[in-house]
Amino acid sequence: MATVTELKTVLKDTLEKRGVLGYLKARIRAEVFHALDDDQEPRPPLSHENLLINELIREYLDFNKYKYTESVLMAESGQPVVPLDRQFLIRELNAFEESKDNTM
Template sequence: MATITELKCAVRETLESRGVLDQLKARIRAEVFSALDEPREPRPQLSHANLLLNELIREYLEFNRYRYTASVLTAESGQPEAPLDRQFLANQLKVSEDASSKSVPLLYGLVSHFLNNGDNGAKVVLRGAAVGHVAPGPDV
């Protein structure tokens, strides 16, 4: 007869091998953050820009298997549980993709573009007006 310790180890190994253990931990962490959230303070409505930014970050996190972090981002930000369609994101960002770029998160492609396509070392000028479309977080 197996001991309790052996049984715990077997269950843990089975859950880990199926990838379920990380999902359960991430879900528990997200629920704890949700429970600790101050229910009287309404969450600020996500601006369109924040929705897109959060989705780019979530896609990156999930690609790299940072599932705990992705679940906490979703819980804290109020981002919809279901990911946004990638083609929708690309259209919103006015990005066109080739077959190879579709295998990695859009954020990789955006960073690669800026690293590799500079005009002879010229810097890209960011305008403050774009920042005005991003709603500040609750702590700002």
Template sequence: MATITELKCAVRETLESRGVLGQLKARIRAEVFGALDDQRDQRPSLSHENLLINELIREYLEFNKYRYAASVLTAESGQPQVPLDRQFLASELRVAEDMSSKSVPLLYGLVSHFLNSGDDGRKVFLRGPAGGNTGPKADS
């Protein structure tokens, strides 16, 4: 007869091999964060810029199998559970892709573009978001 320890090991291995254990852990973490999140502190509305940034980060996290981090990001940010369509995201960012770039997250392509751009070494001038509201402000 199997011992409790052997049974626990067998269940854990089965859940891991099916990919369910990681999903359960991520769901538990998200629920714990949700329970600990102080509902009295209203989260600012999710701006268009934050929605796009969060989606770039989520795509990167999921590509690299950082599913726990992705689930916590989704839970804490208020990002929609269903990922944005990649073509929509690329269109919003005005990014043109070739076949090879479609195999990696858009964030890789954006970073690669800036690292490999043939500019004269000058810094790129970045502008703030159009709406000005990028997220929570620091307490004064």
């Protein structure tokens, strides 16, 4: 019969392999940030520059499949939930898009 320690180890390993453990940890972090965020004191408005920078960071996180980190960034930064249009970003940054792989 398995011990409690062995069961915990197997459960932890299984959750890690499925990617659930990382998600849960990130979700808890996001909820802690949200709970600690003082609703009485408004967050300073996002400047245009910070909005663009945060959006680039979000795109990087999304490209690399860092969904959990992205969720914490969104919760902590106050960035709009709906991503900015990619063409808008390209115009604002005077960037260009490589047609063969859709990278900026």
